[in-house]
Amino acid sequence: MRSRWRLPLLALVVLVAAPARAEQGVTDTEILLGGSNSFSGPLAFSGEQATKFGVDLYFKAVNDRGGIHGRKVRTTYYDDGYKPQEAVANTRKLVEQDGVFAIIAPQGTPPVVATLEYLESNTVPLLFPFQGSPITRGRKWVFSGMTLYDRQSRMMIDYLVGRRKVRTFAALYQDDEYGKAFLTAFEKDLRRHGLTLVAAESVKRGTTDVSAQMAKLHAAKPEVLFLVLTPGPGAQALRERQKIDWTEVIMVSSGPLTDERYLSLAGSAAEGVEGLSLWPDPLTSDRPGVKQYREHMQTYFPGNQPNRYSLSGYFAAMLFTEGATRAGKRLTREGLVAALEGIRRFESGILPPVTIGPDHETQRQGFWVRVERGRFEPLTDWLSAE
DSSP, X not given: OHHHHHHHHHHHHHHHHSOOOOOTTBOSSEEEEEEEEXXXXXXXXXXXXXXXXXXXXXXXXXXXXXXXXXXXXXXXXXXXXXXXXXXXXXXXXXXXXXXXXXXXXXXXXXXXXXXXXXXXXXXXXXXXXXXXXXXXXXXXXXXXXXXXXXXXXXXXXXXXXXXXXXXXXXXXXXXXXXXXXXXXXXXXXXXXXXXXXXXXXXXXXTOOOOHHHHHHHHHHOOSEEEEEOOXXXXXXXXXXXXXXXXXXXXXXXXXXXXXXXXXXXXXXXGTTOEEEEOSOOTXXXXXXXXXXXXXXXXHHOTTSOOOHHHHHHHHHHHHHHHXXXXXXXXXXXXXXXXXXXXXXXXXXXXXXOBOOOTTOOOOOEEEEEEEETTEEEEXXXXXXXX
């Protein structure tokens, strides 16, 4: 009897003593994260700022404090130039060659949406992408990185119709997943108020001349014109509006265009542009998390001016750190997802308290702003769309 049980007992001892298999991208000393982003092309500035001066900024401070459960966080990025096919190739390389634990803070609706199927089939977390298509909502391995477009649309329409009593709307939108997601949301939210778009003109991705579209929109005489564009055509639309002296229309920016730097490409034509801002003013806000962000920027990247894009990446890294800390010493992808889903009223000091649930949305708010003398001036407190 003794000899019959000896081998299984020894095997049991070995099994108990053996360490659990490490998750890809996690070692005893390091967590490897990566992302495909725009470091060239129309969103180069925001791509670089969100990652190299935002995500990495927060992780520099985390690593200097000893890391997460003793592990330092390392990041690696590749440039996709805002091209979906490049984003897919980069993402495959990050997962299959670099062996990242998760993808963090990629940018742009078309590139991000193009990678969804691959990442989900390989159970790789897609964390806090800087895009807002509702297609990412409620997916197990995806956590949003900004207020989703349908929520943004609801806040924008309810504010303009309810408080400002606007009745006629038009849209100039990019003819891809980014523009169409907003257009669909605008149409749905206007129907709630018994309204429809009086005109909508599309712009192919990469186009900068929008004079023909602006002429058609001008003829429709809307009170509000939504701009759902990247910076180049957005600036051209504003200059064209100035050229034809279309002063009575309220120009409303959406998505990545709602930033002073990008709007300033249009010079004086940007004055008076309105929109929904998702982030406090990085230069002047007295919120404690924004103050800490400015202090870290001064310490680690003193030559880089604070901006909303690096602030968004900083917040993404903060959320990852919170989730990974809650997940415990044995960090796994499943454990990270569960930890992030459990976040309730997390005080970042940057945004209102954050609660993440099964829909995996990290933000549900914004506030209305108008460009005055080159800077956004807030016209409301935080709005929300529940």
